[in-house]
Amino acid sequence: MTLGGIILLVISWSTILSLVFFCFKRIFTAKEIK
Amino acid sequence: MSKNFLSKSRKRDSWGSRLGIIMAVAGSAVGLGNFLRFPAKAAANGGGAFMIPYFVSLLLLGIPLMWIEWTLGRYGGGFGHGTAPGIFHSVWQKNRFIKYFGVIGIFGPLVIFIYYSYIASWTLGYSIFALTGKYAAAVNQEAMQSFLRGYQGLEANQYFASIAPAYIFFLITFFVNIGIIYRGIRGGVEKLCKIAMPILFLCGFVLMLRVLTLGTPDPTRPSWNIVNGLGFLWNPDLSALTSAKVWLEAAGQVFFTLSVGIGVILTYASYLSKGDDIALSGLSAVSTNEFAEVILGASIIIPAAFVFFGPDSVSKIAQSGVFNLGFVTMPLILAKIPFPFIFGFIWFFLLFLAGITSSVSLAQPAVAFLEDEFNITRKKAVILFGITVFILSHAAIFFLKYGVVDELDFWGGTFFLVLFATVEAILFGWVFGIDKAWEEIHHGAEMKVPKVYKFVIKYVTPLFLLLVLGVWFFQEWLPIIFMQNISSVNRPYILFTRLGLLVMLFVLVALVKIAWKRKRQEVTV
Numbered sequence: 001m002t003l004g005g006i007i008l009l010v011i012s013w014s015t016i017l018s019l020v021f022f023c024f025k026r027i028f029t030a031k032e033i034k
Numbered sequence: 035m036s037k038n039f040l041s042k043s044r045k046r047d048s049w050g051s052r053l054g055i056i057m058a059v060a061g062s063a064v065g066l067g068n069f070l071r072f073p074a075k076a077a078a079n080g081g082g083a084f085m086i087p088y089f090v091s092l093l094l095l096g097i098p099l100m101w102i103e104w105t106l107g108r109y110g111g112g113f114g115h116g117t118a119p120g121i122f123h124s125v126w127q128k129n130r131f132i133k134y135f136g137v138i139g140i141f142g143p144l145v146i147f148i149y150y151s152y153i154a155s156w157t158l159g160y161s162i163f164a165l166t167g168k169y170a171a172a173v174n175q176e177a178m179q180s181f182l183r184g185y186q187g188l189e190a191n192q193y194f195a196s197i198a199p200a201y202i203f204f205l206i207t208f209f210v211n212i213g214i215i216y217r218g219i220r221g222g223v224e225k226l227c228k229i230a231m232p233i234l235f236l237c238g239f240v241l242m243l244r245v246l247t248l249g250t251p252d253p254t255r256p257s258w259n260i261v262n263g264l265g266f267l268w269n270p271d272l273s274a275l276t277s278a279k280v281w282l283e284a285a286g287q288v289f290f291t292l293s294v295g296i297g298v299i300l301t302y303a304s305y306l307s308k309g310d311d312i313a314l315s316g317l318s319a320v321s322t323n324e325f326a327e328v329i330l331g332a333s334i335i336i337p338a339a340f341v342f343f344g345p346d347s348v349s350k351i352a353q354s355g356v357f358n359l360g361f362v363t364m365p366l367i368l369a370k371i372p373f374p375f376i377f378g379f380i381w382f383f384l385l386f387l388a389g390i391t392s393s394v395s396l397a398q399p400a401v402a403f404l405e406d407e408f409n410i411t412r413k414k415a416v417i418l419f420g421i422t423v424f425i426l427s428h429a430a431i432f433f434l435k436y437g438v439v440d441e442l443d444f445w446g447g448t449f450f451l452v453l454f455a456t457v458e459a460i461l462f463g464w465v466f467g468i469d470k471a472w473e474e475i476h477h478g479a480e481m482k483v484p485k486v487y488k489f490v491i492k493y494v495t496p497l498f499l500l501l502v503l504g505v506w507f508f509q510e511w512l513p514i515i516f517m518q519n520i521s522s523v524n525r526p527y528i529l530f531t532r533l534g535l536l537v538m539l540f541v542l543v544a545l546v547k548i549a550w551k552r553k554r555q556e557v558t559v
Contacts, residue, residue: 001265008082009268015089016324023318026480027052 046114046405047219047412048305054224056315059302060322061227061391063293064234066153068327069385070356072287073336077267077352079283080274085328087275087284091498092324095285098487098495099294099455100320102462104312105475107303116304116402118297118454119546125466132461133550137542138454139297140399145446145535146296147396147423149430149439154389155207157382159185159200160361164378169193169365178362188435197431204431211390212420215397218412219305223394230387231322237384238330244377245338251370258344263337266348278505285502290447291327292320293395295455301398313479335359338367360385397423407549429531436527437520444514445535452506456499463492 049055076084110121118139122132163169172178172193183189187197194200214222250259274280293299303312340348351363368377397419404415430439462471472488513519520528 001261002269004272005082005265005269008085008270009264012082012085012089012328016321016328019317019321020325023314023321026314027056027318 046111046116046305048307050220050224052311052315054220054228055302055306056318056322057227057231058223058391058395059293059299059316059319060326061231061234061388062298062302062395063291063319063323063392064231064326065291065293065388065392066157066356066360066385067287067291068323068331068388069238069334070331070359072291072327072331073267073334074352074356074359075283075287076332077336077348079280080271080277081266082268083270083272083274084280084284087281088288091281091285091288092320094490094494095498096288096292096294097317097320098491099289099459100292100299100316101313101475101483101487102459102471102491102495103294103299104303104316105471106458106462106466107300108306108308108310108312109474110300111304111306112308114406116301116406117399118300118458119403119549120407121300121304122461125461133546134543135457137539137546138450139300140403141539141542142446142450142454143296143298143396143399144423144538145442147393147400148426148446149442150389150396151208151211151393151423152204152427152430153439154386154393155204156185156200156361157385157389158207159203160365161379161382161386162203164365164368164382165375167375170369170374173366173369175362175366178366179358182357182361186434187432201431204427207390207393208424208427211393211397212416214390214394215401215419216413216416219398223398226394227391230391234384234387234391235326235330237380237387238326238334240380241377241384242330242333244371245334245341248338248341248371251341255344258341260337260341262345263340264333266340266345267332267336282502282505285498286506289452289455289502292323293392295451295458296396297399297454298395301402302395304402309478311478311480313475313483314481317481335364335367339363342367342370403545407546407553426534429534433527433531436524438527438531441528441531442535444511445532449511452499452503456496456503459491459496459499463496468492 049058076088106121106125107116110116110124113120113124115121115124118136119133120136121139122136126132160169169178169181172181180189180191181193184191184194185200187194187200190196214226216222217225246260248260248263250256252258289295306312336348336352339351343351351359354363364381365378368374368381371377397416400419401412401415404410404418405412408415410418430442466474468488468491471491472483475483517525517528
């Protein structure tokens with residue numbers, strides 16, 4: 001696996017995981033935004 | 035009284051919880067494509083570099099379309115409409131024809147359901163075969179392909195004398211589908227998805243962990259290891275970024291993986307109340323689907339195939355088609371690791387769950403249409419739907435070898451889908467109006483949609499879709515429409531399928547006409 005492959009894998013995985021974390025954390029905590 | 039009259043005050047079904055609708059929309063989106071189509075497309079189109087156009091398409095096409103459909107669905111639901119004809123009419127009341135265009139939002143999922151429940155039944159059959167060791171004697175590609183052909187009834191061989199086993203599994207899957215739909219949104223679909231989705235993710239995790247801990251199974255071939263297997267999928271070929279084909283493939287993958295343009299999300303969102311959040315829920319459904327696709331889907335079949343078959347074979351395997359990957363290659367891979375029966379079962383059961391959570395969603399628009407526009411009970415609507423699709427499904431089962439399923443997939447699952455999404459995006463940004471649309475998205479919202487999306491939804495998404503539609507139409511679809519690659523044996527079956535689809539389309543248009551005429555008379559009285 002090349003350095004480029006590792007970088008793209010890490011960026012892709014961290015982007016998706018951040019999105020999942022952001023969404024589900026908000027679902028259980030956030031209040032309506034007026 | 036508003037021209038949007040049209041529904042009586044019959045109480046519509048509703049979701050029991052927010053997590054329920056998110057799981058249901060994610061369940062509709064997560065399908066066989068997440069675990070089979072995505073890794074194959076990525077491997078064949080620049081590896082890691084594919085992720086650049088993929089994420090660009092997700093931001094400019096996938097996420098905006100998801101928000102558009104959630105918003106239109108909830109808006110139409112407020113007028114008692116759960117399907118595109120009524121929803122489009124609510125948005126553009128001055129236009130008498132737009133409701134007829136909305137027929138595509140019922141036609142598409144109905145056509146897909148005709149063959150999809152049959153394909154989902156294969157995964158149920160194979161999960162039982164994995165446990166009982168029925169395909170254990172098929173030890174190479176040729177033998178596994180022969181097993182699949184025997185199961186599909188394409189040939190009688192040492193594995194299957196007839197199509198009877200496939201038909202039995204179809205009946206089981208079909209009636210499970212109908213049973214769930216019969217119980218309604220809250221009691222059927224929501225309950226199923228809240229149970230099935232966590233199990234699906236658990237199965238995905240188990241398989242991913244098993245694959246990622248394969249190491250170097252054959253010491254005589256040290257380069258055939260799991261790190262290089264991941265590298266096969268992720269090492270970027272940056273020259274691929276200059277290819278328009280790669281960008282189109284990425285846009286197509288994002289489009290098809292999210293279940294947008296079908297009409298299903300419109301119907302699901304129509305069961306929300308006006309004050310329910312859609313901005314965060316829509317994004318959550320996208321993120322759940324992407325987790326299944328980019329993290330789980332990309333870590334199973336291609337890296338495992340690399341480890342056991344090597345770099346030369348895996349390129350051919352990646353291009354061998356979705357069914358070949360799932361039903362031929364994967365059982366052979368799992369046969370090479372300890373406890374193949376258990377891992378085989380987990381693999382096919384995962385696909386079955388992905389399939390059934392998608393197929394129940396495909397039935398919703400037709401059922402909701404009968405309920406909302408003809409004011410009949412859900413149970414009657416489901417029985418009517420069940421009888422119709424049961425009869426039609428036999429075309430997919432018994433004429434598979436003549437290309438009928440491919441034909442149904444082209445019209446129901448590709449052509450009309452992209453056309454529908456394009457019109458929907460234009461309708462939302464331009465007819466409904468972006469300011470009103472923006473206000474509607476944020477009604478009850480639990481997150482603020484970044485302001486740049488006002489521009490993206492109005493200009494970029496419709497233009498992106500028009501571009502994709504135009505290029506696909508001329509490059510890929512015209513030869514299919516003119517049957518350039520269809521053998522003379524298959525031609526009559528394809529023509530008959532097209533005739534059948536045309537009749538279905540006309541029947542749906544007529545039903546819309548009748549429904550509106552009846553309601554107009556009710557208002558007059």
